[in-house]
Amino acid sequence: MKITIKDIARISGVSITTVSQILNNKGQRFSDETRRRVMKAVEENDYNPDYFAKNMVNRESKTIGMIVPDVTDLFFSKVIEGVEAYLTKKDYMILLCNSNHSHEMEKDYIKQLLNRSVAGILLASPNSLELETSLKSPYILIDRGLNTRTEGNLLVKEYDGSYESVQYLINAGHQKIGMLTNESGYYPMSERYEAYCQCLKDNHIAYNENYLEDGPVTIEGGYRAAKRLLEKTDITALCCGNDQMAIGAYRAAYELGLNIPKDLSIIGFDNLEISQYLNPPLTTVAQPAFEIGYTAATYLFQSINQPEKKVPNKTFGTEFIVRGSTAPIDN
Amino acid sequence: MKITIKDIARISGVSITTVSQILNNKGQRFSDETRRRVMKAVEENDYNPDYFAKNMVNRESKTIGMIVPDVTDLFFSKVIEGVEAYLTKKDYMILLCNSNHSHEMEKDYIKQLLNRSVAGILLASPNSLELETSLKSPYILIDRGLNTRTEGNLLVKEYDGSYESVQYLINAGHQKIGMLTNESGYYPMSERYEAYCQCLKDNHIAYNENYLEDGPVTIEGGYRAAKRLLEKTDITALCCGNDQMAIGAYRAAYELGLNIPKDLSIIGFDNLEISQYLNPPLTTVAQPAFEIGYTAATYLFQSINQPEKKVPNKTFGTEFIVRGSTAPIDN
Numbered sequence: 001m002k003i004t005i006k007d008i009a010r011i012s013g014v015s016i017t018t019v020s021q022i023l024n025n026k027g028q029r030f031s032d033e034t035r036r037r038v039m040k041a042v043e044e045n046d047y048n049p050d051y052f053a054k055n056m057v058n059r060e061s062k063t064i065g066m067i068v069p070d071v072t073d074l075f076f077s078k079v080i081e082g083v084e085a086y087l088t089k090k091d092y093m094i095l096l097c098n099s100n101h102s103h104e105m106e107k108d109y110i111k112q113l114l115n116r117s118v119a120g121i122l123l124a125s126p127n128s129l130e131l132e133t134s135l136k137s138p139y140i141l142i143d144r145g146l147n148t149r150t151e152g153n154l155l156v157k158e159y160d161g162s163y164e165s166v167q168y169l170i171n172a173g174h175q176k177i178g179m180l181t182n183e184s185g186y187y188p189m190s191e192r193y194e195a196y197c198q199c200l201k202d203n204h205i206a207y208n209e210n211y212l213e214d215g216p217v218t219i220e221g222g223y224r225a226a227k228r229l230l231e232k233t234d235i236t237a238l239c240c241g242n243d244q245m246a247i248g249a250y251r252a253a254y255e256l257g258l259n260i261p262k263d264l265s266i267i268g269f270d271n272l273e274i275s276q277y278l279n280p281p282l283t284t285v286a287q288p289a290f291e292i293g294y295t296a297a298t299y300l301f302q303s304i305n306q307p308e309k310k311v312p313n314k315t316f317g318t319e320f321i322v323r324g325s326t327a328p329i330d331n
Numbered sequence: 332m333k334i335t336i337k338d339i340a341r342i343s344g345v346s347i348t349t350v351s352q353i354l355n356n357k358g359q360r361f362s363d364e365t366r367r368r369v370m371k372a373v374e375e376n377d378y379n380p381d382y383f384a385k386n387m388v389n390r391e392s393k394t395i396g397m398i399v400p401d402v403t404d405l406f407f408s409k410v411i412e413g414v415e416a417y418l419t420k421k422d423y424m425i426l427l428c429n430s431n432h433s434h435e436m437e438k439d440y441i442k443q444l445l446n447r448s449v450a451g452i453l454l455a456s457p458n459s460l461e462l463e464t465s466l467k468s469p470y471i472l473i474d475r476g477l478n479t480r481t482e483g484n485l486l487v488k489e490y491d492g493s494y495e496s497v498q499y500l501i502n503a504g505h506q507k508i509g510m511l512t513n514e515s516g517y518y519p520m521s522e523r524y525e526a527y528c529q530c531l532k533d534n535h536i537a538y539n540e541n542y543l544e545d546g547p548v549t550i551e552g553g554y555r556a557a558k559r560l561l562e563k564t565d566i567t568a569l570c571c572g573n574d575q576m577a578i579g580a581y582r583a584a585y586e587l588g589l590n591i592p593k594d595l596s597i598i599g600f601d602n603l604e605i606s607q608y609l610n611p612p613l614t615t616v617a618q619p620a621f622e623i624g625y626t627a628a629t630y631l632f633q634s635i636n637q638p639e640k641k642v643p644n645k646t647f648g649t650e651f652i653v654r655g656s657t658a659p660i661d662n
Contacts, residue, residue: 061447062447063426063447071408071411071412071415072405072408072409072411072412072604074403074405077402077403077408078403080402080403080427080429081402081403081429084402084427084428084429088429088436091443093426093427093428093443093444093447094426094427095394095424095425095426095427096411096415096424096425096426096427097415097424098411098412098415098419105419112422112424113424116392116393116394116424219604219605219608220604223608247605247608248608250608250610251607251608251610251612254610273403273550273551274550274578274605276582277550277554277578277579277581277582278609278610279581279582279585279609279610281582
């Protein structure tokens with residue numbers, strides 16, 4: 001039979017209120033002896049305070065909600081791992097929601113999360129949000145700065161990372177440099193695109209709109225976009241929206257009989273674990289997915305526990321990693 | 332100011348109990364007019380019933396817990412996607428826990444999930460569990476049949492899948508066939524190993540223990556294990572514990588100057604999305620990760636809502652998919 005708080009009170013010879021207050025760390029006014037007696041009864045009888053009843057007092061669900069556009073995306077699974085690593089230390093858990101890139105589902109999930117009284121929300125979203133009206137709980141956005149705000153802004157130096165990769169290709173003799181972008185998904189990549197344009201300009205290379213192709217930021221999306229691009233142009237190098245797209249681009253190149261890097265240099269963005277194992281290993285711009293998740297969780301936790309304190313902003317650097325998928329142009 | 336149930340009662344001119352019962356679908360005894368009045372007040376004032384207070388009545392958290400050994404494992408992120416796809420339709424959410432393959436963390440998470448009154452638990456575990464004593468809630472295991480039970484057993488025809496792949500290699504002329512196994516992780520792979528042994532035997536090929544190597548079921552684990560194996564033997568084909576290990580084995584082969592499939596045929600297990608994009612595309616044994624997750628969620632839901640009914644068992648078939656990583660042996 002389930003042990004109740006009534007039983008614990010009876011066994012330790014105190015009132016139910018006393019047990020409740022001691023279990024909720026509000027028992028300072030009781031003697032050490034009383035506290036010890038109650039805790040002993042709790043332990044010996046393996047008493048598990050009812051979570052919801054406890055919650056009515058504490059107002060703490062000890063859960064946070066996390067919404068990601070795609071749980072099978074390798075970047076986000078790494079972000080989730082970072083969030084989990086921090087929260088586990090704090091005995092918090094994640095209610096995970098997969099929005100499938102849909103704004104409708106995001107709004108629906110936010111509502112459901114609030115109904116579950118989550119302590120806060122981590123929202124990785126490709127969409128602009130009317131946050132003032134919709135979010136009544138602490139939150140941190142992982143949104144690439146899409147929504148304007150003065151605190152809790154987590155950014156990655158995408159412009160610098162992208163510029164560096166394009167400059168690297170130009171230094172290696174490339175002039176016909178393609179780019180796989182994504183206009184509508186999580187990676188609007190406007191910064192990467194602007195860096196690409198600026199870098200070409202700084203190097204007096206004419207911009208050619210035929211060298212750009214748009215697609216979903218998935219392996220298949222990269223495959224299809226790269227295939228279209230490689231069939232209609234004679235580019236010698238390709239900057240991909242992310243590593244997943246680059247993996248798809250590898251396949252497109254091989255199907256068209258192109259050797260990487262001899263005929264085509266390819267650069268990704270993310271530095272997924274898998275990228276160093278590709279054939280050839282992928283040259284890429286690394287961004288710290290685990291650390292982004294870990295930091296987002298840290299900030300959310302601060303925002304929950306010290307709501308009066310301003311949440312810091314943080315900008316993460318990138319690192320350009322040269323591997324076997326890029327080579328100087330064969331003249 | 333937050334609208335409370337008291338306000339709704341006042342506005343609609345009924346008692347708090349009436350509002351509560353109507354909101355909890357227990358208002359059959361009230362007139363349509365009363366119900367309509369209450370719902371109108373709820374809508375017009377954007378009243379959000381307090382989740383925990385509601386829970387005290389309903390005893391429904393509308394969440395399930397899910398524990399996976401590694402959230403960044405490509406197989407499990409696909410399983411999670413399947414679980415999510417089913418639960419979303421039912422307005423249920425997932426509390427996601429990453430056990431890092433640790434039995435201690437699993438036990439700890441189970442406790443925490445029960446404290447949060449989850450409706451049930453999906454446990455993907457590499458470990459044997461003393462379930463009778465520890466789990467007091469509905470649960471479904473994704474454990475490769477590791478724990479004996481008569482219902483809710485989700486199995487994959489691993490023996491058949493493995494046998495088919497080894498036979499395929501033998502038919503293609505291979506005699507020196509290696510295998511990457513994992514004795515301690517999520518994939519004990521005893522069935523796959525037994526099928527490998529039996530298939531060799533059925534084909535009168537001597538078993539050679541040097542052709543086996545053990546490692547974690549990750550890309551890096553596969554890389555290291557394959558490297559050890561390829562450095563010490565002259566195998567012409569390699570069956571990998573899963574696709575992730577196969578990706579690592581590709582790298583090991585290339586570092587040793589081996590061409591796939593000319594010098595070495597490689598076969599994986601899982602059929603991850605990425606596998607068809609590898610260079611060369613990976614020959615593998617497909618198992619339906621999404622469907623396994625979806626089915627597990629369906630069964631858990633049944634187990635929650637119809638506890639008196641026996642949960643079915645289900646065995647998923649595999650499919651052998653031949654791609655470019657395998658070739659007849661060059662005599």
